[in-house]
Amino acid sequence: MNHLIIMAGGVGSRFWPMSTPERPKQFIDVLGVGKTLLQLTVERFEGICPIENIWIVTSVRYQELVRQQLPELPDSNILLEPCMRNTAPCIAYVVWKIKKRDPDACLVVSPSDHIVLDIHEFRRVVMKGMQFVADGERILTLGMMPTRPETGYGYIQMKNNISVYQREIHEVEAFREKPDLLTARSYLKSGDYLWNAGIFLWKVDTIERAFRTFLPDVATLFDSMEGVFFTAEEQKVINRYFPECRNISIDYAIMENARNIYVFPASFGWSDLGTWGSLYEQISKDTSQNAVIGDGVRMIESTGCIVHVPVGRSMVLQGLENYIIAEENGVLLICRKSDEQRIKEFSQQ
């Protein structure tokens, strides 16, 4: 059976004040479409697995938000981390749970706060990727075909241009950290580099074996807890032992070390919405290049702005060029778009 793991524990500090530690961006209707990014993520996987096979791993503080936004999800499918330990322990927890119930499961792991514009192509890629990993001991990542020399993403280098599976899937040569602009330009030009979207596919026993090889301490810890999974004791035990896990990403711990890693180059209008700038790129602009989310905003002689305010909020914005105007929870931020990397600083008292 297919299972979906959605990682929904991030805090999204770069989108303040829209995103706050109390309500990070995955729980917000960032695009102004009436659905939060988490809801859009679940919707994107419709038809790939049934709702009881969807697992949300999040922080204990977001349990209620997940319940409210996914009311059809069984409560027991919300896994609560007592603290943040990056992606490897997070994935190990849900992998160990799933393998106890369904040892032949095929898994897809996805962030909760990205967007995909072409859902049909996305589903095609994921279904084909599932077949590929079901057939063997394979770890598959989805690689986004780059459209610009982006320095804000990690890259996946394909081994060569010869596909190993149905002309679409390639072996991975290496994972590359976020590059500088010159390097990013050479990546774009070469055609061998893809953006790492943080979406992974594998069989449960494949990833279990990878944990045992590359993170044996984490594997041993979850082995020791396996007996309480799906019992009333589980949360108590997790709260006690989960914090002992190393703080390490799945990329760094496993992807960069394992040999059986593959990448599926894909183009389905993906964005991690990591910055206001990337949100600006994704949403439609008026004739003055303003991207406005909010139904009560009137732009006058303003250009190149991104506006994100709640439904019903009334604003008249005149004479602004290239600003971010964002409001949430009664806090308004106005700052220059070119200074958006300083938003975390602006948000501090």
Place this chain on the structure above:
Amino acid sequence: MNHLIIMAGGVGSRFWPMSTPERPKQFIDVLGVGKTLLQLTVERFEGICPIENIWIVTSVRYQELVRQQLPELPDSNILLEPCMRNTAPCIAYVVWKIKKRDPDACLVVSPSDHIVLDIHEFRRVVMKGMQFVADGERILTLGMMPTRPETGYGYIQMKNNISVYQREIHEVEAFREKPDLLTARSYLKSGDYLWNAGIFLWKVDTIERAFRTFLPDVATLFDSMEGVFFTAEEQKVINRYFPECRNISIDYAIMENARNIYVFPASFGWSDLGTWGSLYEQISKDTSQNAVIGDGVRMIESTGCIVHVPVGRSMVLQGLENYIIAEENGVLLICRKSDEQRIKEFSQQ
């Protein structure tokens, strides 16, 4: 006895969204001092007349606002105009009422939405002016000594530099409309021109006689209604006949025509707060020349801005130069300070 007439029927459209037809600027704490401009106006006259001699003329739609903001004022001292007919009919109404009760009254007429910084000097000037008009058939205006070549005010030209009363009060040569900049500069240079602050002093029989001379139709109309004043019928009769008055200002109808007009040149830190710019001039600025009213506003790399937002409203404003940022009733306006004369246009759908 001294009486105070406060005209509080204006709609203040230039201060949108702080000022709206539902709550014009006289009913707002424009300066962020915890008191509205109307409350500050009443306070300014403390010691000049008792509360039962204060008369507020306003629109029927602002009756509740006046009650709330001046709870100590007798209800019968709030006079309700059924429609706007400019200052002459407004003043006639309250003059006819006062003369019925107190035919020897000395009156001072004041707008409700101006500010005065030096209240002690203001009281000295008003008390001395009251003595002057009590002594004869005189109409006295207060003239503000100009500090800049302002083109937004009307001017009062003194007849000559020889005072007619205690070295302070002068005869009036003429009232002058708002000048262009060149003319305003020549006014400032000559020293004979004063700003018209719309504050008038006179005995009740003096102004009654002026009405009979220059606005006989208005005088006749109020003569015909006098019998119902201070009865249960008053409002009904006013609602029926007040709209028949000509729409005309006291300046145009009487001041510019009467002969016994005097002016008291004064300096008590007056502003009509007619524009955001004049408010900006009046309130204290931070080291970046931002004038901020609101306790939750953080200015970063912003200069020359004026911010007026409700208590408790949180904002971070970065990289803004010379903007107006104003919020009231859930509506936010941001516009260039240099475009403030277009605010009425911005406020329209």
